[in-house]
Amino acid sequence: MACVSDSQPLGGNVAVVTGASSGIGRSIAIHLASAGAKVCIAARSVDKLEELKSEIEKNGGVAALFKCDVTVREEVIQLVKYAETNLGPVDIMVNNAGVMMYTMMSNLMMDDWDKTIDVNCKGVTNGIGAVLTGMISRGRGHIVNMSSDAGLQGFAGLAVYSGTKFFVEGVSQALRHEMVGKGIKVTCIQPGDVKTNIQVNTTDMEARKQYDASENCKILDPDDIGRAVTYVVSQPDHVAINQLLIEPKEAPI
Numbered sequence: 001m002a003c004v005s006d007s008q009p010l011g012g013n014v015a016v017v018t019g020a021s022s023g024i025g026r027s028i029a030i031h032l033a034s035a036g037a038k039v040c041i042a043a044r045s046v047d048k049l050e051e052l053k054s055e056i057e058k059n060g061g062v063a064a065l066f067k068c069d070v071t072v073r074e075e076v077i078q079l080v081k082y083a084e085t086n087l088g089p090v091d092i093m094v095n096n097a098g099v100m101m102y103t104m105m106s107n108l109m110m111d112d113w114d115k116t117i118d119v120n121c122k123g124v125t126n127g128i129g130a131v132l133t134g135m136i137s138r139g140r141g142h143i144v145n146m147s148s149d150a151g152l153q154g155f156a157g158l159a160v161y162s163g164t165k166f167f168v169e170g171v172s173q174a175l176r177h178e179m180v181g182k183g184i185k186v187t188c189i190q191p192g193d194v195k196t197n198i199q200v201n202t203t204d205m206e207a208r209k210q211y212d213a214s215e216n217c218k219i220l221d222p223d224d225i226g227r228a229v230t231y232v233v234s235q236p237d238h239v240a241i242n243q244l245l246i247e248p249k250e251a252p253i
């Protein structure tokens, strides 16, 4: 590893961040880059990725971008190949891309259920599958999976979403055990409500009106999560922060 300093603890590292075109992923990419990591930013919205790449470079960071739908396994494999060719072997994989739609189970919005499962579950397994062999062969790597406090507790109005985050927790915990002795860390980030545009895809207003509590107190900023992820991946080699529950002070689960 090269260029490690107090201000750039991630110097020499290469990170891939999915769902980097907005919200939490965008902020994670910015924070990792300012800590010295070279970041490959991925999402479907190329215009937003280009704007982010420019911002990172303007601040002295290094970024590459790749258009990728995380539900398509081959595209995620190509994303990691692109990152490795252009930036180097991937040290940090942040499986952040996700969707959330408030909906009552009784309203049977099954297309929303399918989409949530595809992006939040398969997006994460595709991301893990794309980096795991390389990380094991190098004997180092950190996989950071974006869970939620809804991965620890089922939320009414977010039943399928909660289920997908429980899936992320289960996969991560089992993978962590499998990776003992192989040099690979697996972390779940578990945010409470964060101020992003994640709710724009909700069409079931009955569910949102009844269960969305994000207006009830000061919620988190994406920067709070970007900072937390940078902390998690900057620990000494022998330290593994396996879970990080980060919530608005006034809204604990």
Ligand SMILES: NC(=O)C1=CN([C@@H]2O[C@H](COP(=O)(O)OP(=O)(O)OC[C@H]3O[C@@H](n4cnc5c(N)ncnc54)[C@H](OP(=O)(O)O)[C@@H]3O)[C@@H](O)[C@H]2O)C=CC1
Residues within 6 Å of the ligand: 018, 019, 020, 021, 022, 023, 024, 025, 042, 043, 044, 045, 046, 068, 069, 070, 071, 096, 097, 098, 099, 100, 119, 146, 147, 148, 149, 190, 191, 192, 193, 194, 195, 196, 197, 198, 199
């Ligand atoms: N906001 C919150 O309160 C919380 C959010 N989270 C989790 O944080 C993560 C990010 O959410 P947040 O930043 O809030 O939401 P945003 O809607 O702001 O960002 C979602 C990101 O995911 C990307 N994305 C969605 N679908 C796909 C896809 N099929 N392929 C590739 N990228 C995709 C979007 O990019 P594009 O559309 O360009 O592809 C976008 O960059 C999610 O996993 C979410 O569950 C967890 C806890 C709380």
Ligand SMILES: N[C@@H](C=O)C(=O)O
Residues within 6 Å of the ligand: 100, 147, 148, 149, 150, 155, 158, 191, 192, 193, 194
């Ligand atoms: N805060 C969580 C559930 O309500 C989330 O947005 O993931």
